[in-house]
Amino acid sequence: MNYMFERKATDFRDIENQTPVIIAEDISVRRNERFILRNISLVLHQGERLGLAGPNGSGKSTLLKVLSLLIPPSSGRLTVLGFMGDGRSSVTVRRKMSIVFQQPTTLTGSVLQNVSIPLRMRGLSAREATKRAYEWLKCFDLEKLAFQRIHTLSGGELARLQLARAFAMEPEILFLDEPFAAVDATSRSPLKVLLREILAKNKVSLLLISHDFRDLLDLTERTLVLLDGHIVAQGKTQTLRIQSPLVREIFPE
Numbered sequence: 358m359n360y361m362f363e364r365k366a367t368d369f370r371d372i373e374n375q376t377p378v379i380i381a382e383d384i385s386v387r388r389n390e391r392f393i394l395r396n397i398s399l400v401l402h403q404g405e406r407l408g409l410a411g412p413n414g415s416g417k418s419t420l421l422k423v424l425s426l427l428i429p430p431s432s433g434r435l436t437v438l439g440f441m442g443d444g445r446s447s448v449t450v451r452r453k454m455s456i457v458f459q460q461p462t463t464l465t466g467s468v469l470q471n472v473s474i475p476l477r478m479r480g481l482s483a484r485e486a487t488k489r490a491y492e493w494l495k496c497f498d499l500e501k502l503a504f505q506r507i508h509t510l511s512g513g514e515l516a517r518l519q520l521a522r523a524f525a526m527e528p529e530i531l532f533l534d535e536p537f538a539a540v541d542a543t544s545r546s547p548l549k550v551l552l553r554e555i556l557a558k559n560k561v562s563l564l565l566i567s568h569d570f571r572d573l574l575d576l577t578e579r580t581l582v583l584l585d586g587h588i589v590a591q592g593k594t595q596t597l598r599i600q601s602p603l604v605r606e607i608f609p610e
């Protein structure tokens with residue numbers, strides 16, 4: 358099968374030598390006597406693009422919430438950007454992360470306000486926030502919609518707005534949970550090309566959840582596969598399906 362991006366051997370950086378930005382050791386999450394995540398250990402390195410795959414209900418979103426310090430694990434150790442995930446440091450650390458959720462989170466108001474208001478809340482002046490918001494709207498081809506009301510956007514436009522807002526915060530870690538779910542097949546490829554270009558220019562570390570293994574092939578270097586809350590396979594995204602019959606079974610194409 359031909360995927361959109363052919364990787365050159367030189368594309369792979371020596372990620373293992375980069376500084377870890379997330380270290381998760383033996384993380385478990387239990388709800389109502391049931392383990393949603395069990396003994397998860399992983400490392401996300403600076404500038405790495407890591408994919409998270411798995412069937413519905415395998416625990417992907419829960420793991421994203423733990424790693425982004427939105428929910429505490431029931432047990433295990435978590436170090437994010439050098440801080441132990443102990444609650445006290447979480448506000449400082451969370452300011453260095455952006456999260457795009459499966460269900461779009463928007464403010465009321467205009468497209469521009471949705472990008473600039475969070476920047477104002479981070480302490481930027483009105484002028485700086487508007488300038489930076491415009492730059493990112495332009496990057497995602499949304500500047501013509503800057504004054505459009507948020508509820509009038511199409512699903513695809515909303516998806517691009519979520520990404521523009523996430524990048525505008527200039528995060529060190531970017532978490533994307535199914536960011537293309539509402540984007541149709543025609544628009545998906547150009548958006549992924551754009552996203553890949555932006556990621557190449559930024560040092561941001563990425564954790565990307567997608568049901569579509571092609572998204573992971575197009576955008577990530579390494580992928581972890583979850584099944585029933587366990588990591589059942591991991592490795593270079595390009596070779597993972599070839600190497601693992603289980604991954605081929607979960608993602609037949």
Ligand SMILES: Nc1ncnc2c1ncn2[C@@H]1O[C@H](COP(=O)(O)OP(=O)(O)OP(=O)(O)O)[C@@H](O)[C@H]1O
Nearest residue numbers: 388389393411412413414415416417418419420459
């Ligand atoms: N707060 C909670 N209380 C009880 N069960 C929960 C809670 N949060 C998640 N779960 C359960 O944990 C399992 C994993 O959910 P999660 O949303 O992490 O899976 P997922 O892999 O992201 O699924 P999907 O691909 O459908 O988005 C599901 O069975 C879900 O019902």
